[in-house]
Amino acid sequence: MRKGLLLVAMAVVLLLTIGGVVVASSYKTQVDVQPLGGSSNGGYYTLKVKVLINYGYFGGTQPLGDAVVWVYGNGFHQNFTAPDGVAMFLLPAGNYTVFVTQLHYKIHVEVNQNEEIVLNYAYLVS
Helix, strand or coil: CHHHHHHHHHHHHHHHHHHHHHHHHCCCCEEEEEECCCCCECCEEEEEEEEEEECCCCCCEEECCCCEEEEECCCEEEEECCCCCEEEEEEECEEEEEEECCCCEEEEEEECCCEEEEEEEECCCC
16 A cells, blocks of 8 residues: 555655756747838838847746847947836947846847847846
8 A cells, every 4th residue: 555655655756856957958948020111211220129038937027127138249228127127229231239237138139130138037046
C-alpha cells in the first residue's frame, strides 16, 4: 500500500516538474520590430519604442512608465517613456542602438522607415 502511494506521489511530482519546465521555457524576453507605415517627415523617420514588463503567467504584463531610453548611432537621443510605456524619436535614416537604461537592454535596429519596437521584457527571468 505504501509503495503504491509513494509511486503515485513520485509520478505527480514528475508530471508537475515537466509541466513547470515546459511553461518556464516559453517565458522569455521578446523584441518585435514592425513598420508603422507612412513617409518620412523632412528626411526624418518616427521610431516608436514601447517597453512592457512581463511578470509571468500570474503577474501579467504592464507598461514601464518613466523609463529612460537612449538611441545612439547617428548622434545621441534620449527620451522617457510615457505612462503607456512608449517613447518616440524622430531620426534620420541609419543604424541605431536602442538602450533601455532601467533594464540594461540593448536593441540594434536599422531605421529606414517609420518603425515600432515592442520590448516585452521577461522580468522574472532577467
